[in-house]
Amino acid sequence: MKNASLTVSLAGLRLANPTMLASGILGYSVETFESIAKGGAGAVVTKSVGLKPREGYPNPTVVQVSSGLVNAMGLPNPGIQEFVQEIRKAKVALRVPLIVSVYGFSPAEYATVAGRAVAAGADAIELNVSCPHVKETGSEIGQSSQVLIQVVRKVKHTINKPVFVKLSPNVTSIEEIAQAAANAGADALTIMNTVKALAIDAETMMPILANKTGGLSGPAVKPIALRHVYSVYERVKVPIIGCGGISNWQDAVEFLLAGASAVQIGTAISTIGPAVFEKVACGISKYLKRKGLRSVSEIVGLSHRN
Numbered sequence: 001m002k003n004a005s006l007t008v009s010l011a012g013l014r015l016a017n018p019t020m021l022a023s024g025i026l027g028y029s030v031e032t033f034e035s036i037a038k039g040g041a042g043a044v045v046t047k048s049v050g051l052k053p054r055e056g057y058p059n060p061t062v063v064q065v066s067s068g069l070v071n072a073m074g075l076p077n078p079g080i081q082e083f084v085q086e087i088r089k090a091k092v093a094l095r096v097p098l099i100v101s102v103y104g105f106s107p108a109e110y111a112t113v114a115g116r117a118v119a120a121g122a123d124a125i126e127l128n129v130s131c132p133h134v135k136e137t138g139s140e141i142g143q144s145s146q147v148l149i150q151v152v153r154k155v156k157h158t159i160n161k162p163v164f165v166k167l168s169p170n171v172t173s174i175e176e177i178a179q180a181a182a183n184a185g186a187d188a189l190t191i192m193n194t195v196k197a198l199a200i201d202a203e204t205m206m207p208i209l210a211n212k213t214g215g216l217s218g219p220a221v222k223p224i225a226l227r228h229v230y231s232v233y234e235r236v237k238v239p240i241i242g243c244g245g246i247s248n249w250q251d252a253v254e255f256l257l258a259g260a261s262a263v264q265i266g267t268a269i270s271t272i273g274p275a276v277f278e279k280v281a282c283g284i285s286k287y288l289k290r291k292g293l294r295s296v297s298e299i300v301g302l303s304h305r306n
């Protein structure tokens with residue numbers, strides 16, 4: 001039997017395989033994006049960029065805990081004016097779709113930054129409405145259906161590229177928020193951002209991160225993300241990108257079976273390196289072949305059958 005096809009069509013984008021670099025884990029340079037594409041990623045998502053440059057929080061900004069990382073970087077970024085130069089270079093250098101993650105403090109700001117990113121060559125925009133620890137943006141936008149709808153509508157009116165919305169697990173009903181994003185025109189939903197968390201040092205008797213609280217990522221959050229993907233898939237009819245603790249092909253397959261059309265990998269890069277993408281893609285391919293299936297799309301949502 002022939003090898004299974006790993007190609008995925010996601011909101012109009014063509015991915016050679018269903019793995020993507022998750023926003024946040026790596027910086028803003030073309031060289032980094034190239035190393036991720038060489039590692040086998042089907043697409044890359046940049047760190048979140050806003051209208052103005054931001055320094056982010058002082059160190060320490062990341063701490064390792066059992067089964068994951070807690071981070072509070074505080075949205076450090078060069079601002080869109082500076083970043084468009086990297087987007088332009090990346091468009092020339094990269095053979096995989098480039099998705100620019102965008103944040104703002106108002107619907108108009110999200111739209112302005114998204115518009116500039118698309119003008120510079122972004123293939124799609126991912127709206128960060130889920131950063132757990134920066135005031136007046138991130139999850140403060142994404143926890144209110146009303147505010148989220150305004151942001152998504154404004155961005156959709158401004159650009160003519162696919163708009164992904166990255167959702168927060170730190171809400172009462174992710175299904176309700178997901179439905180609101182879809183109603184407002186989201187082309188895909190990325191589920192999920194980090195889980196609000198805290199690490200304390202017993203010796204100093206203080207929180208470890210300078211910002212005190214942060215967001216947990218890595219294997220510890222995988223079952224939470226999987227559950228959110230599973231339950232949003234039953235409610236909302238837009239493609240889902242699974243994100244949360246994926247570090248091997250089995251994890252990725254579980255997300256596809258739960259209803260994700262593609263998966264994002266972030267924290268696992270810090271332990272496995274960029275080769276994680278090829279390893280995961282190769283594992284999915286062997287799995288499909290072993291099951292006698294011909295394409296990734298055949299297993300999307302398959303765990304929902306009665």
Ligand code: RRO
Nearest residue numbers: 048072073074075131194215
């Ligand atoms: O920069 C951060 O501290 C950060 C962001 Br923007 C985000 O979306 N999620 C996260 O865990 N950290």
